[in-house]
Amino acid sequence: MYAFELHKAASVADAAARLAQTGGRPLAGGQSLVGAMKLRLAQPGTLVDLSGIAELRGIRKEGTALVIGATMRHAEIADAADVKATIPALADLAGGIGDRQVRNMGTIGGSIANSDPAACWPAAVLGLGATVVTNKGRHAADGFFKGMYETALGSDEIITAIGFPVPRKAAYVKFRNPASRFALVGVFVAQAGDGAVRVAVTGAAPAVFRCAPLEAALAKAFTADAAKAVKIDAQGLGGDLHASPEYRAHLIGVLAARAVASLH
Amino acid sequence: MGANETNVIGRAVRRKEDARFLTGTGQFTDDVNPPRHTHAYFLRSPHAHARIVAIDASRAKAAPGVVAVFTGADLEGVNGLPCGWLITGTDGKPMNEPPHPVLAKGKVRHVGDPVALVVAESPHQAKDAAELVDVDYEILPAVVSCVEALKPGAPQVHDEAPGNRCYTWSLGDKAAVDAAFAKAAHVSKLDIVNNRLIPNAIEPRAAVASYNAAEDAYTLYVANQNPHVERLLMTAFVLGLPEHKVRVIAPDVGGGFGSKIYLYAEETAMVWAARRVGRPIKWAAERSESFVSDAHGRDHVTHAELAMDAEGRFLAMRVHTTANMGAYLSTFASCIPTILYATLLAGQYTTPAIHCEVTAAFTNTVPVDAYRGAGRPEATFVVERLVHQAGVDMKLSQDEIRRRNFIRTFPYQTPVALTYDTGGYDACLDEAMRLADVAGFAARKAEAAKRGRLRGLGYASYIEACGLAPSNIAGALGARAGLFEAGEVRVHPTGSVTVFTGSHSHGQGHETTFAQVVASRLGIPVENVDVVHGDTGRVPFGMGTYGSRSLAVGGTAIVKALDKIVAKGRKIAAHLLEAAETDIEFADGKFTVAGTDRSKTFGEVALTAYVPHNYPLDKLEPGLNETAFYDPTNFTFPAGTHICEVEIDPETGVVEVVSFAACDDFGNIINPMIVEGQVHGGLAQGIGQALLESCVYDAESGQLLSGSFMDYALPRADDVPSFKVGTKVTPCTHNPLGAKGCGEAGAIGAPAAMMNAVHDALAAVGVKSLDMPASPHRVWKAIRAARA
Numbered sequence A: 001m002y003a004f005e006l007h008k009a010a011s012v013a014d015a016a017a018r019l020a021q022t023g024g025r026p027l028a029g030g031q032s033l034v035g036a037m038k039l040r041l042a043q044p045g046t047l048v049d050l051s052g053i054a055e056l057r058g059i060r061k062e063g064t065a066l067v068i069g070a071t072m073r074h075a076e077i078a079d080a081a082d083v084k085a086t087i088p089a090l091a092d093l094a095g096g097i098g099d100r101q102v103r104n105m106g107t108i109g110g111s112i113a114n115s116d117p118a119a120c121w122p123a124a125v126l127g128l129g130a131t132v133v134t135n136k137g138r139h140a141a142d143g144f145f146k147g148m149y150e151t152a153l154g155s156d157e158i159i160t161a162i163g164f165p166v167p168r169k170a171a172y173v174k175f176r177n178p179a180s181r182f183a184l185v186g187v188f189v190a191q192a193g194d195g196a197v198r199v200a201v202t203g204a205a206p207a208v209f210r211c212a213p214l215e216a217a218l219a220k221a222f223t224a225d226a227a228k229a230v231k232i233d234a235q236g237l238g239g240d241l242h243a244s245p246e247y248r249a250h251l252i253g254v255l256a257a258r259a260v261a262s263l264h
Numbered sequence B: 001m002g003a004n005e006t007n008v009i010g011r012a013v014r015r016k017e018d019a020r021f022l023t024g025t026g027q028f029t030d031d032v033n034p035p036r037h038t039h040a041y042f043l044r045s046p047h048a049h050a051r052i053v054a055i056d057a058s059r060a061k062a063a064p065g066v067v068a069v070f071t072g073a074d075l076e077g078v079n080g081l082p083c084g085w086l087i088t089g090t091d092g093k094p095m096n097e098p099p100h101p102v103l104a105k106g107k108v109r110h111v112g113d114p115v116a117l118v119v120a121e122s123p124h125q126a127k128d129a130a131e132l133v134d135v136d137y138e139i140l141p142a143v144v145s146c147v148e149a150l151k152p153g154a155p156q157v158h159d160e161a162p163g164n165r166c167y168t169w170s171l172g173d174k175a176a177v178d179a180a181f182a183k184a185a186h187v188s189k190l191d192i193v194n195n196r197l198i199p200n201a202i203e204p205r206a207a208v209a210s211y212n213a214a215e216d217a218y219t220l221y222v223a224n225q226n227p228h229v230e231r232l233l234m235t236a237f238v239l240g241l242p243e244h245k246v247r248v249i250a251p252d253v254g255g256g257f258g259s260k261i262y263l264y265a266e267e268t269a270m271v272w273a274a275r276r277v278g279r280p281i282k283w284a285a286e287r288s289e290s291f292v293s294d295a296h297g298r299d300h301v302t303h304a305e306l307a308m309d310a311e312g313r314f315l316a317m318r319v320h321t322t323a324n325m326g327a328y329l330s331t332f333a334s335c336i337p338t339i340l341y342a343t344l345l346a347g348q349y350t351t352p353a354i355h356c357e358v359t360a361a362f363t364n365t366v367p368v369d370a371y372r373g374a375g376r377p378e379a380t381f382v383v384e385r386l387v388h389q390a391g392v393d394m395k396l397s398q399d400e401i402r403r404r405n406f407i408r409t410f411p412y413q414t415p416v417a418l419t420y421d422t423g424g425y426d427a428c429l430d431e432a433m434r435l436a437d438v439a440g441f442a443a444r445k446a447e448a449a450k451r452g453r454l455r456g457l458g459y460a461s462y463i464e465a466c467g468l469a470p471s472n473i474a475g476a477l478g479a480r481a482g483l484f485e486a487g488e489v490r491v492h493p494t495g496s497v498t499v500f501t502g503s504h505s506h507g508q509g510h511e512t513t514f515a516q517v518v519a520s521r522l523g524i525p526v527e528n529v530d531v532v533h534g535d536t537g538r539v540p541f542g543m544g545t546y547g548s549r550s551l552a553v554g555g556t557a558i559v560k561a562l563d564k565i566v567a568k569g570r571k572i573a574a575h576l577l578e579a580a581e582t583d584i585e586f587a588d589g590k591f592t593v594a595g596t597d598r599s600k601t602f603g604e605v606a607l608t609a610y611v612p613h614n615y616p617l618d619k620l621e622p623g624l625n626e627t628a629f630y631d632p633t634n635f636t637f638p639a640g641t642h643i644c645e646v647e648i649d650p651e652t653g654v655v656e657v658v659s660f661a662a663c664d665d666f667g668n669i670i671n672p673m674i675v676e677g678q679v680h681g682g683l684a685q686g687i688g689q690a691l692l693e694s695c696v697y698d699a700e701s702g703q704l705l706s707g708s709f710m711d712y713a714l715p716r717a718d719d720v721p722s723f724k725v726g727t728k729v730t731p732c733t734h735n736p737l738g739a740k741g742c743g744e745a746g747a748i749g750a751p752a753a754m755m756n757a758v759h760d761a762l763a764a765v766g767v768k769s770l771d772m773p774a775s776p777h778r779v780w781k782a783i784r785a786a787r788a
């Protein structure tokens, strides 16, 4: 790790000002950023710590949406009665991230800002068509995740909360990478109140994406068999030590079917 | 158990060492902070194979906080790191032993090869400055596979080893084997890859080296399994320092699994540099460094054949193995795929003729050396995968094929040099089958099939040679060191005891087990016995801990010293009791005149030895302090049967280990809880190899692809089931404890049992052969290929 300055921000406005002044980076749970700094893959001169900002905390219902503050930690979300009651898939997803130490530190905002190709939260954001709320405005989920570690966020833009529309049904099934236990493939399936189906896939490509063939099939028949019958194209999917593109394509269908089956 | 109970052999005494480990008061190398110490950072090669055209350290030397920078050229008069075992090839020639420079000279040969040592005021300054060492590399083609390395035209790792060959060596009677194959009713054959593993002890390697100018002496704290051997190799072979001027201390060490046996470049360079710098130097590896600098394990490619008669009786075995040595010969590298491998190919069976040929190759990878089991897991994997295949081919059940071939009379001379002193293989097989509920397997398999899952059962009846080793035999086989052990028993005036042992404990619980041995023998409470290890300044000598030798060899050395203590105590007691020495009996902590109630306690005798007012000073020295060296007369032969049950999800390829039963014969057991812990750890490592772990290099660039825990999968608690373990006992016949060793058995038996279970399960869908690790991707691909 290289030497850096640490600012503990008191408010979102304070944090934004510091970021603009220094060209530094926000620090949330540090579970991605600090690791990257230790490996000298990231070398920010300044870190602006968001963990003390009250505005970024909390979970609340706003109209038809469940709104989760950006610095809410994975463990807090997994345990929150509100989340379990309204969108249990989010509590499940949060409870399956990393290990307890990671869940006790890592935050939803950090995960979404980071846009790791194998991260879990981006699947929920895209799968539910959530809104990413920032100090500068609002981003629709579609179009937010631009690529590997790349989002629509501007340089000193801070995520403040994520608004998840409450679906009729939703489930996330993660197939863990045997080593890292991130998503080798993760599939988030949601059926909205109006019956529309969204399927988001993480772990399989440079960034989370929606799977149109699965969405079409499940819109016709929301059954595991309908998901299984879809042939997923391996074109454009990632290959590495742990999975070929073909295996990932196969897993997408299997996991989508299992997600749907879990909702019946 | 009560605090004053003294007959504690066979009792699950709580580990004495755990209080400090659980309260964070252990003292590891990185906890050692001598005044004015500096910090080291090693600049390592980013390339698998490159010529060093030039190194310019001037910018680094000028960087903030830098004390010194050393490169290979600075280490004048420093020899290369030695290999401790000379293998003589089938051609009668000694193995090729190319130089292993402490810091790279001329060339780098693997990613992670140390190139420069930067010493600075802080670890961060050292690391920052290392980025300023300008190395001009001319990148050369690299080879990482041992099979590819032996092909004509492969990149040459060392000029001194043409064709990348270290040796071709063989064992056994080839003519007899060929003759047996010629008349065999059936031959089972397999091609096997034993995957390369990265050890990953929980404590990364670390060292603190200092030089005391007043005494012209060095002290090295190092995370190491055998400090005396470290000192001997470093002083006599590499640095040319007087042995008595170097003290090596291996304090608390957080696991080793073999990877901390060796003399490494880092601590050697640091001892050398400590004097030049005039201040202590400290280094602790980062985990990423451990991946590219700790000796790796396994990495064999093997073709094996088993000849049988029509009833499935083994007639002969033929084995060809290629072993990867990595870029240099690590301390014991050469003996692992030969002496500790081919000699175990008889397994538990009466196979009358065995021939094994091994070719060892240099590659552009981290050196490979002993890793938990060291040669014996590789041998067991060959034998037990082959026996499984034989059972399938001969349509015999897996227990029947084994029973038809078990050795049942002892001592038994194998065709591959070893003489088994004792064993009871049927008993372990029976008990393992009971623990595994083999009888209920068919029903479980049928139930799983209803859920679309494939169940399989796999056996491994392993044997290992432990208790290394009779020095004369080892010497005849090429060992460049003795393999005895030393122990000192110091009885204090008040009757408490400090034991000094050459065996090092880094997770094995010696401080408890050895104390139990001493307490029982002297009839004193375990609490009154402390065990000191890991310090050349305190322990008389030691060959260290590896090969499950500590109790059988180190423990026996202590018993021999205890014999001397008791013999002297008898003389003192005879004097005090005015009786003849031959009439004195020692039992339960008391010296008694036979047939009377006149006695002296051990404590009274100890006090008399140190306060010799009424003492035969004309015939006997005062004091009660004895040392013994013990050289074993044979190896010990722990053996057992492991049975693994897996369930496979054919849709995803996920293998779940649903049950694992192990029945082992470790000889007499001193502390069953510690033994069970050793078995659990070993099984987890064995299952890790079979299911998860895989060191992967890029074939072109030679970069390590599995270079962190993001890609190298170690087993976690939820990857393994609750183990069902049992033991059977045939005491070792040639050491007074009757102990054989238990530290490696789990890692030796488990991979074969697991892969046999996987093959049993996958037979239903037509999969014939699958290499470790049985990862979901691999299993899915195999199922898909078989179905296509």
Ligand SMILES: Cc1cc2nc3c(=O)[nH]c(=O)nc-3n(C[C@H](O)[C@H](O)[C@H](O)COP(=O)(O)OP(=O)(O)OC[C@H]3O[C@@H](n4cnc5c(N)ncnc54)[C@H](O)[C@@H]3O)c2cc1C
Pocket (backbone or CB within 6 Å): A025, A026, A027, A028, A029, A030, A031, A032, A033, A034, A035, A050, A070, A071, A096, A097, A098, A099, A102, A105, A106, A107, A108, A109, A110, A111, A113, A114, A116, A118, A119, A120, A121, A153, A157, A158, A159, A160, A180, A181, A182, A183
């Ligand atoms: C061992 C381990 C296992 C893990 N396993 C999983 C897993 O299974 N699934 C999974 O999804 N993740 C996993 N993670 C990642 C984990 O979820 C992290 O918490 C997450 O990726 C980042 O969140 P953080 O709060 O720690 O962010 P940080 O590391 O603090 O920051 C990450 C990035 O986001 C930026 N950032 C943070 N907060 C904001 C904000 N409010 N606005 C704008 N930018 C911001 C930072 O500047 C930085 O660039 C794992 C991590 C570890 C160490």
